[in-house]
Amino acid sequence: MAAPQSYFDDSHQLIRDSVRRFVEREILPHIDEWEETEEFPRELYRKAGAAGILGIGYPEQYGGSHEGDVFAKVAASEELMRCGSGGLVAGLGSLDIGLPPIVKWAKPAVRERVAPQVLAGEKIMALAVTEPSGGSDVANLKTRAVRDGDHYRISGSKTFITSGVRADYYTVAVRTGGEGFGGVSLLLVEKGTPGFSVGRKLKKMGWWASDTAELFFDDCKVPVENLIGVENAGFACIMANFQSERLSLAIMANMTAQLALEESLKWARERQAFGKPVGKFQVLKHRLAEMATQLEVSREFTYRQAAQMAAGRSVIKEISMAKNFATDIADRLTYDAVQIMGGMGYMRESLVERLYRDNRILSIGGGTREIMNEIIAKQMGL
Amino acid sequence: MAAPQSYFDDSHQLIRDSVRRFVEREILPHIDEWEETEEFPRELYRKAGAAGILGIGYPEQYGGSHEGDVFAKVAASEELMRCGSGGLVAGLGSLDIGLPPIVKWAKPAVRERVAPQVLAGEKIMALAVTEPSGGSDVANLKTRAVRDGDHYRISGSKTFITSGVRADYYTVAVRTGGEGFGGVSLLLVEKGTPGFSVGRKLKKMGWWASDTAELFFDDCKVPVENLIGVENAGFACIMANFQSERLSLAIMANMTAQLALEESLKWARERQAFGKPVGKFQVLKHRLAEMATQLEVSREFTYRQAAQMAAGRSVIKEISMAKNFATDIADRLTYDAVQIMGGMGYMRESLVERLYRDNRILSIGGGTREIMNEIIAKQMGL
Ligand SMILES: Cc1cc2c(cc1C)N(C[C@H](O)[C@H](O)[C@H](O)COP(=O)(O)OP(=O)(O)OC[C@H]1O[C@@H](n3cnc4c(N)ncnc43)[C@H](O)[C@@H]1O)[C@H]1NC(=O)NC(=O)[C@H]1N2
Ligand SMILES: Cc1cc2c(cc1C)N(C[C@H](O)[C@H](O)[C@H](O)COP(=O)(O)OP(=O)(O)OC[C@H]1O[C@@H](n3cnc4c(N)ncnc43)[C@H](O)[C@@H]1O)[C@H]1NC(=O)NC(=O)[C@H]1N2
Numbered sequence: 001m002a003a004p005q006s007y008f009d010d011s012h013q014l015i016r017d018s019v020r021r022f023v024e025r026e027i028l029p030h031i032d033e034w035e036e037t038e039e040f041p042r043e044l045y046r047k048a049g050a051a052g053i054l055g056i057g058y059p060e061q062y063g064g065s066h067e068g069d070v071f072a073k074v075a076a077s078e079e080l081m082r083c084g085s086g087g088l089v090a091g092l093g094s095l096d097i098g099l100p101p102i103v104k105w106a107k108p109a110v111r112e113r114v115a116p117q118v119l120a121g122e123k124i125m126a127l128a129v130t131e132p133s134g135g136s137d138v139a140n141l142k143t144r145a146v147r148d149g150d151h152y153r154i155s156g157s158k159t160f161i162t163s164g165v166r167a168d169y170y171t172v173a174v175r176t177g178g179e180g181f182g183g184v185s186l187l188l189v190e191k192g193t194p195g196f197s198v199g200r201k202l203k204k205m206g207w208w209a210s211d212t213a214e215l216f217f218d219d220c221k222v223p224v225e226n227l228i229g230v231e232n233a234g235f236a237c238i239m240a241n242f243q244s245e246r247l248s249l250a251i252m253a254n255m256t257a258q259l260a261l262e263e264s265l266k267w268a269r270e271r272q273a274f275g276k277p278v279g280k281f282q283v284l285k286h287r288l289a290e291m292a293t294q295l296e297v298s299r300e301f302t303y304r305q306a307a308q309m310a311a312g313r314s315v316i317k318e319i320s321m322a323k324n325f326a327t328d329i330a331d332r333l334t335y336d337a338v339q340i341m342g343g344m345g346y347m348r349e350s351l352v353e354r355l356y357r358d359n360r361i362l363s364i365g366g367g368t369r370e371i372m373n374e375i376i377a378k379q380m381g382l
Numbered sequence: 383m384a385a386p387q388s389y390f391d392d393s394h395q396l397i398r399d400s401v402r403r404f405v406e407r408e409i410l411p412h413i414d415e416w417e418e419t420e421e422f423p424r425e426l427y428r429k430a431g432a433a434g435i436l437g438i439g440y441p442e443q444y445g446g447s448h449e450g451d452v453f454a455k456v457a458a459s460e461e462l463m464r465c466g467s468g469g470l471v472a473g474l475g476s477l478d479i480g481l482p483p484i485v486k487w488a489k490p491a492v493r494e495r496v497a498p499q500v501l502a503g504e505k506i507m508a509l510a511v512t513e514p515s516g517g518s519d520v521a522n523l524k525t526r527a528v529r530d531g532d533h534y535r536i537s538g539s540k541t542f543i544t545s546g547v548r549a550d551y552y553t554v555a556v557r558t559g560g561e562g563f564g565g566v567s568l569l570l571v572e573k574g575t576p577g578f579s580v581g582r583k584l585k586k587m588g589w590w591a592s593d594t595a596e597l598f599f600d601d602c603k604v605p606v607e608n609l610i611g612v613e614n615a616g617f618a619c620i621m622a623n624f625q626s627e628r629l630s631l632a633i634m635a636n637m638t639a640q641l642a643l644e645e646s647l648k649w650a651r652e653r654q655a656f657g658k659p660v661g662k663f664q665v666l667k668h669r670l671a672e673m674a675t676q677l678e679v680s681r682e683f684t685y686r687q688a689a690q691m692a693a694g695r696s697v698i699k700e701i702s703m704a705k706n707f708a709t710d711i712a713d714r715l716t717y718d719a720v721q722i723m724g725g726m727g728y729m730r731e732s733l734v735e736r737l738y739r740d741n742r743i744l745s746i747g748g749g750t751r752e753i754m755n756e757i758i759a760k761q762m763g764l
Binding site for chain 2: 036338
C-alpha cells in the first residue's frame with residue numbers, strides 16, 4: 001500500500017477534539033483527587049456514554065459509532081490518556097475488553113439488552129479471565145461451569161479483575177469441558193446472581209483510580225443463554241479479544257511516554273542548575289533526544305499494526321511486538337522523566353510520578369512480556 | 383592488604399542479631415500499616431535509642447557505641463532494611479545525615495546537649511540542604527543568614543527534608559558570605575524558634591513511612607553559638623557528610639536488591655504455570671542468575687569502599703561509583719522482581735511493590751546519578 005500521509009483523517013480529528021474537551025471539562029479538574037481516593041464517580045460512565053465516547057468502534061444499532069474504524073478508537077484512546085491516569089482510562093474503558101465478545105458472539109437477545117446499556121454508560125462491564133492460581137496459562141483455567149438443565153453452575157474464583165468491584169456484567173472464562181484450551185467457554189454473569197460475590201478492592205502500585213477485584217463463584221447459576229459463542233470454543237474468542245486489548249495497551253504506553261516526554265521537556269527548559277537550564281547539560285539533552293526517538297519509533301510501529309488490523313490482516317506477531325516495545329520504552333521514558341525532574345519527580349504532585357507507577361502494569365496485564373515473547377518466537381517457528 | 387575472609391567479625395554478628403530481633407519485634411508487625419498511613423510512631427525513636435541502635439557509630443560519651451567502626455554501621459543498616467521499608471529506615475535514620483556535623487564540628491556545649499538526646503531517640507534530627515530552586519547545585523544555595531550581634535537572622539526556604547515535619551533539630555545549610563561555595567555555613571536550628579515554620583507533609587511515590595517537608599525561615603533568629611564549624615567553611619562539611627550518606631544509600635540499594643531477589647526466588651520456586659514452577663522457565667532462570675550476579679558484584683564493591691573508608695583512605699570517586707552502581711542494579715532488580723511476580727507484583731500486599739517504589743528515590747537523593755557522574759569524571763581528570 002502507498003504510505004498514507006497520516007493514519008488519521010478529519011473525522012478522527014473531530015473525535016480528538018471532542019474527547020479532549022471531555023477530558024479537560026470532566027476529568028482533569030478532579031483526577032488528582034480521584035487518584036488519591038482511589039475511585040472515580042460512577043456518573044462519569046454516563047457522561048462518557050452521553051458524549052458518545054464509550055460507543056466509538058461499536059455498531060450503531062447498539063448506540064455506537066465508527067464501527068470497524070480502528071483509528072477512531074486510537075484517536076479517542078490517545079486523547080483520553082491525556083487525563084494522565086492509566087487507572088481512569090482502564091476503569092472507564094473496561095468495557096473494551098468485556099463487551100466485544102458479547103457484541104460478536106452472544107445470543108441476540110443478550111447482546112441487544114446488554115450492549116446498549118453498557119455503551120450508554122448505564123451499566124459497567126468487566127472481563128474475568130485471570131485466576132488466583134495463574135493468568136498466563138489461560139488454557140489451564142480452573143473455574144468450572146457444569147451444565148444443569150438450562151443453567152450452568154459455576155464454581156471457582158477470579159482475580160485482578162478491572163472494574164470488578166462495581167461492574168454489572170462480567171464476561172467470565174470458565175471450564176465447561178476437559179483439560180486444556182479445548183474445554184474453555186465464555187459466560188456472561190450478572191451482578192446479583194446468587195452464588196456470585198465480589199471480594200475486597202485490591203490495593204495497587206498504580207492505576208489507583210480504577211478498582212481491581214477478586215470474584216467468587218460458589219455454585220452460581222447462570223442461564224444457558226448467557227453462553228457467549230459456542231461451548232468449549234471460548235479459548236479462540238479470548239485470544240482474538242486479546243489482540244485489540246494488546247493494541248490498546250501499546251497505545252496507552254505510547255501516550256504515557258508522550259506525556260512523560262512533554263513534562264520532561266517543560267522541566268528541562270525551565271529548571272535551572274549551575275546557572276543554566278538543566279536541559280542544556282549535554283547528558284540530559286541527549287537523553288531527551290533518545291526519549292523522543294524511542295517514542296517516535298514505537299508509535300509509528302504501533303500505528304502501522306493498527307493499520308494492518310484495520311485492513312483485516314493478521315498481525316499476531318507484530319501486535320505482541322508492539323505491546324512489548326511500547327511498554328518497554330514507556331517504562332524507560334517514565335524512569336528518565338522522574339530522573340530529569342529530580343526530587344520533584346518523586347512527588348505525587350508531579351504527573352511523571354504517577355506515569356511511572358501506572359506504566360509498570362502494562363508489561364504484565366493483557367499478557368506478560370514473557371508471554372508476548374512466546375507468541376513472537378512461535379510465529380518465528382521456534 | 384590481605385583480603386579479609388569477611389568484612390564482618392563477631393561483634394558485627396551480635397549487632398546483626400540484635401537489630402534483626404528489634405525489626406522482627408518492633409517494626410515488622412506494624413510496617414504495612416505505617417506505610418499505608420504514611421507515618422510511624424515517634425515512640426519508635428525512643429525504642430531504637432534504648433536498644434542502642436541509633437547510637438551505633440557514635441562516641442560513647444554521647445551514648446553511642448562502635449565509634450569509627452564502619453562495618454558495625456553497615457551491619458545495623460542492612461538488618462534495619464529487612465523491615466522492607468526504605469521510608470522507615472530513612473526516617474528513623476535521618477539523624478545519620480543531621481547529627482555527624484554536630485558531633486564533629488559544633489561548639490562543645492551544643493554538641494553535648496544535642497547528641498545524647500538524639501542518640502537516645504528523645505529528639506529527632508534532620509539535615510536541610512536542598513532548596514525549592516535546586517538541590518544539585520549546593521554551592522549556589524540561597525537561604526541567607528545575616529550576622530546581627532550574637533545571632534544570625536535566617537531568611538529563605540528548604541524542601542524535600544526527611545523528618546522535616548517532626549524533627550526537633552535541623553542542621554541547615556545557609557549563605558553567610560558571598561556567592562558560591564565559599565559563602566556557605568551550617569547552622570543548628572531548633573523547632574519552635576520564632577520565624578521558623580514547617581510546611582505541609584509532601585506526598586511521595588515511595589518512602590511513605592517517612593515524612594518529607596518544606597521548611598520556611600522568615601527572619602529566624604538563632605544564636606551564634608549554633609554555628610557548626612567555621613563560618614563560610616560549611617561547604618566542605620556538607621561534602622564530607624555526603625560521603626557517608628552515599629555509602630548508606632548504596633547499602634540501602636543493595637539490601638533492597640537482596641530483598642527483591644529473595645522474594646523473586648521464593649515466588650519462582652512456588653508459582654506454577656504451564657505445569658511447572660515459573661523459575662524453571664529458562665528466561666526467568668537466567669534473569670534470576672543475572673539478578674544474583676549484579677547484586678553480588680555491587681555488594682562486594684560497596685563493602686570494599688566501606689573498608690577503604692574504615693582505613694581512612696579517600697574514596698570520593700569510588701563512593702560515587704558505588705552509589706550509582708548499587709542504585710542502578712536495585713532499580714533493575716526491583717523491576718525484574720515485579721515482573722517475575724506478575725500481577726501479584728503490582729499489588730501493595732507484595733513486598734516487591736514497595737521495594738520498586740522506594741528504590742526510585744535512591745538515584746536522586748544524596749546527589750543525583752548525574753552529579754555522581756560529574757564527581758567521577760572530575761576525579762578522572764575530565
Ligand atoms: C492492575 C491489574 C489489572 C488487571 C490484571 C492484572 C493487574 C495487575 N489482569 C491480570 C493479568 O492479565 C495477569 O496478571 C497476567 O496475565 C499475568 O498472570 P499472573 O497470574 O499474574 O502471572 P503468572 O503466574 O502467570 O506468571 C508469573 C511469571 O511467570 C512468567 N511466565 C509464565 N509463563 C511463562 C513461560 N511460559 N515462559 C516464561 N515465563 C513465563 C510470567 O511472565 C510472569 O513473569 C486482568 N485479568 C483479567 O482477566 N481481567 C482484567 O480486567 C485484568 N486487569
Ligand atoms: C524523598 C526525598 C528525601 C530527601 C530528598 C529528596 C527526596 C525526593 N532530598 C533532596 C535531594 O537531595 C535532591 O532532590 C537532589 O539533590 C536533586 O536536587 P533537585 O533540586 O531535586 O534536582 P535539580 O534541579 O538539582 O536537578 C534536576 C535534574 O538536572 C540534573 N542535573 C543537575 N545538574 C546537572 C549537571 N551539572 N549535569 C547534568 N545533569 C544535571 C539532575 O541530575 C536532575 O536530573 C534531601 N535534601 C536534603 O537537604 N535533606 C534531606 O533530608 C533530603 N531528603
